Amino acid sequence: MFDTNELVLNMGPQHPSTHGVLRVVLRLDGEKVVDCDVVIGYLHRGIEKLSENRNWTQIILLTDRMDYVAAATNNVGYCETVEKLMQLEVPRRARYVRTILCELQRIASHCLWVGTHAMDIGAMTVFLYAFRERELILDLFEEFCGARLTYNSMRIGGLPQDLPSGWDKKVLQFCDIMDTKVGEYEELLTHNRIWLERTKGIGVISGPEAVGLGLCGPALRGSGVPRDVRKDEPYAAYDEMQFDVPIGTAGDTYDRYLVRMEEFRQSLRIIRQATEGLPEGPIVGKVPRLIKPAAGETYHAIESPKGELGYFIVSDGKSTNPYRFRVRPPSFCNLQGLRRLVRGHLVADVVALIGSIDIVLGEVDR
Amino acid sequence: MVDTVVIPLLKILIVLNATLVAVTYMVLLERKVIAWAQSRLGPMRVGPYGILQPIADAVKLMIKEDITPVRADRWVFTAAPIMSMVPALIVFAVIPFGPTVTIFGHPVPLYITDINVGLLYIVSVASVGVYGIILAGWSSNSKYPLLASLRASAQLISYEIAVTMTLVSVILMAGSLSMVGIVNAQYNQHVWYVFAQPVAFVIVLIGGLAETNRAPFDLPEAEQELTGGFHTEYSGMRFALFFLAEYANMIVVSSVVTTLFLGGWLPPFPNLSVFHFLYYIPSWIWFFIKSFLFLYLFIWIRATLPRYRYDQLMRLGWKVLIPLGIANLIVTGIVKVLMS
Numbered sequence: 001m002f003d004t005n006e007l008v009l010n011m012g013p014q015h016p017s018t019h020g021v022l023r024v025v026l027r028l029d030g031e032k033v034v035d036c037d038v039v040i041g042y043l044h045r046g047i048e049k050l051s052e053n054r055n056w057t058q059i060i061l062l063t064d065r066m067d068y069v070a071a072a073t074n075n076v077g078y079c080e081t082v083e084k085l086m087q088l089e090v091p092r093r094a095r096y097v098r099t100i101l102c103e104l105q106r107i108a109s110h111c112l113w114v115g116t117h118a119m120d121i122g123a124m125t126v127f128l129y130a131f132r133e134r135e136l137i138l139d140l141f142e143e144f145c146g147a148r149l150t151y152n153s154m155r156i157g158g159l160p161q162d163l164p165s166g167w168d169k170k171v172l173q174f175c176d177i178m179d180t181k182v183g184e185y186e187e188l189l190t191h192n193r194i195w196l197e198r199t200k201g202i203g204v205i206s207g208p209e210a211v212g213l214g215l216c217g218p219a220l221r222g223s224g225v226p227r228d229v230r231k232d233e234p235y236a237a238y239d240e241m242q243f244d245v246p247i248g249t250a251g252d253t254y255d256r257y258l259v260r261m262e263e264f265r266q267s268l269r270i271i272r273q274a275t276e277g278l279p280e281g282p283i284v285g286k287v288p289r290l291i292k293p294a295a296g297e298t299y300h301a302i303e304s305p306k307g308e309l310g311y312f313i314v315s316d317g318k319s320t321n322p323y324r325f326r327v328r329p330p331s332f333c334n335l336q337g338l339r340r341l342v343r344g345h346l347v348a349d350v351v352a353l354i355g356s357i358d359i360v361l362g363e364v365d366r
Numbered sequence: 367m368v369d370t371v372v373i374p375l376l377k378i379l380i381v382l383n384a385t386l387v388a389v390t391y392m393v394l395l396e397r398k399v400i401a402w403a404q405s406r407l408g409p410m411r412v413g414p415y416g417i418l419q420p421i422a423d424a425v426k427l428m429i430k431e432d433i434t435p436v437r438a439d440r441w442v443f444t445a446a447p448i449m450s451m452v453p454a455l456i457v458f459a460v461i462p463f464g465p466t467v468t469i470f471g472h473p474v475p476l477y478i479t480d481i482n483v484g485l486l487y488i489v490s491v492a493s494v495g496v497y498g499i500i501l502a503g504w505s506s507n508s509k510y511p512l513l514a515s516l517r518a519s520a521q522l523i524s525y526e527i528a529v530t531m532t533l534v535s536v537i538l539m540a541g542s543l544s545m546v547g548i549v550n551a552q553y554n555q556h557v558w559y560v561f562a563q564p565v566a567f568v569i570v571l572i573g574g575l576a577e578t579n580r581a582p583f584d585l586p587e588a589e590q591e592l593t594g595g596f597h598t599e600y601s602g603m604r605f606a607l608f609f610l611a612e613y614a615n616m617i618v619v620s621s622v623v624t625t626l627f628l629g630g631w632l633p634p635f636p637n638l639s640v641f642h643f644l645y646y647i648p649s650w651i652w653f654f655i656k657s658f659l660f661l662y663l664f665i666w667i668r669a670t671l672p673r674y675r676y677d678q679l680m681r682l683g684w685k686v687l688i689p690l691g692i693a694n695l696i697v698t699g700i701v702k703v704l705m706s
Binding site for chain 2: 192
């Protein structure tokens with residue numbers, strides 16, 4: 001008697017909670033999502049192709065612009081890949097500083113995530129709190145390299161400059177502040193009944209299925225798969241650090257939330273160890289004047305705040321620019337899971353799920 | 367002549383204007399309080415500490431371009447904001463800000479009118495307001511507002527049942543539907559109904575939050591999901607009317623809760639002679655202090671809590687609040703019969 005039709009709702013690319021220019025085409029039955037189509041590409045700048053026409057040092061600048069809320073991690077990933085290609089030895093001090101910067105960056109990125117994720121679910125105060133702490137990290141970065149968002153903070157073979165004096169003390173001070181602030185976020189959210197109702201059992205994905213979809217980072221660990229590049233294939237100075245890899249059990253939005261909250265604490269733990277044990281010594285290894293790796297190819301991955309960030313680089317050994325440059329962006333891989341996650345949930349859950357896989361469109365589209 | 371025409375007209379003028387000013391400053395208060403909760407300063411630019419911000423906002427909204435989407439139903443689209451604003455204002459006709467006082471030898475009651483079905487009037491007028499939202503969503507001819515207005519209608523209807531059920535138990539206690547009568551009953555029975563009817567108080571408060579579309583029940587305008595909800599397509603003064611209606615409704619809810627549960631204009635412990643010095647503070651000030659507490663509570667809640675999901679909201683309404691309301695009504699009835 002009654003004819004029902006599916007409602008096609010276009011969410012984005014200009015929408016407050018698609019975290020940039022993501023477009024999701026939802027097919028709705030009432031408020032229930034029957035299916036969704038993720039459309040990307042609105043922020044494509046051709047970084048991979050551009051890189052093939054830049055020399056090896058200039059590319060560091062381009063990597064800043066991929067995951068722009070975690071630029072230092074991108075720099076580290078790229079530089080280490082080139083170092084691996086050239087078989088360069090990086091001094092221990094530089095590796096320690098890289099570890100500190102990566103972890104500071106992880107905290108900054110997670111601050112942004114917890115803020116926007118909570119905001120999507122309607123708790124707007126957490127957003128401002130998290131940005132307050134992110135500001136402290138940006139100040140630290142500014143003191144180190146002068147920039148606040150796109151740092152260009154790494155060089156092939158080491159660091160562009162040594163740490164300013166007294167910087168390590170400020171980092172330790174920040175760790176003490178952050179320790180209490182993480183508790184503050186958790187107080188507002190973790191045991192909040194509405195928060196639990198909004199996140200528990202939403203977007204459940206089992207471990208094997210998450211692996212099958214190619215999820216990585218906290219989205220994968222939330223499903224109970226203990227995969228962390230920092231532990232499995234240590235880079236920088238992670239092999240000398242003591243830390244745990246938190247994993248979830250249920251694989252729902254709440255577990256992914258808990259995993260990231262615990263990562264805040266583990267990151268602080270790593271920063272403390274690295275800062276206190278910071279060795280003296282040179283900051284740049286023996287790097288040739290002209291960077292021109294021998295012909296060959298290599299893949300190297302690091303654990304960015306969003307997941308496994310990998311670089312695949314081919315050098316032809318003749319020119320001063322890579323022959324082929326390819327990035328494996330964690331946001332892109334995690335976004336593949338969105339369609340599977342939102343099916344059968346409500347419109348309100350779609351924004352919670354986009355938040356819970358923590359994507360940055362700059363990295364998805366490159 | 368003076369008593370029948372001039373004074374009532376003056377009172378209407380004062381109440382209407384005071385409400386509108388209160389509403390605009392309510393917006394400022396909300397922005398300030400939320401800013402303090404979030405370790406920010408809030409509006410600081412217009413006037414000292416931003417106290418002239420509401421005027422700037424009003425001017426901005428008035429001179430903005432007023433857009434009617436081409437595919438919108440023009441008449442309904444224009445009528446909808448009015449339909450949501452007017453009920454919010456005319457409710458104030460029966461809210462007693464104080465008892466009858468003598469000004470220049472004239473006995474002046476501090477309310478516009480006291481009708482013997484006051485509470486019923488409030489409930490019915492308040493439910494007309496929902497048509498504004500439904501029609502706004504429908505007439506916009508756009509998907510987000512449509513979804514929002516469907517949410518709004520379902521939400522308002524289900525919470526109205528719970529609230530109205532609960533109000534009946536207050537009526538049973540007071541034996542009157544008149545707002546003034548209910549306050550007087552609290553005086554005569556030596557108890558504020560918040561202590562006699564705590565369950566009813568909580569249900570009306572939660573229901574009131576839901577009916578005014580306030581966090582954590584602000585689903586119809588969830589900006590993160592529905593990009594502003596039912597007023598997505600509105601701009602300029604028509605948008606402002608929705609905005610003002612929401613805040614006016616908040617004031618209505620806190621005034622009603624104050625009247626029904628916190629003894630309206632009565633000072634604390636009105637019957638104990640020890641506390642009679644509290645009568646030196648005018649009655650309407652007591653009323654404003656109490657209403658302000660609720661307004662502050664609403665803002666505080668908004669700064670703290672995440673938002674409910676649509677189905678969870680309905681579940682809370684139908685499976686928790688309505689049964690509780692009915693149970694409360696039955697218990698009140700039984701106790702009333704046993705005591706008489």
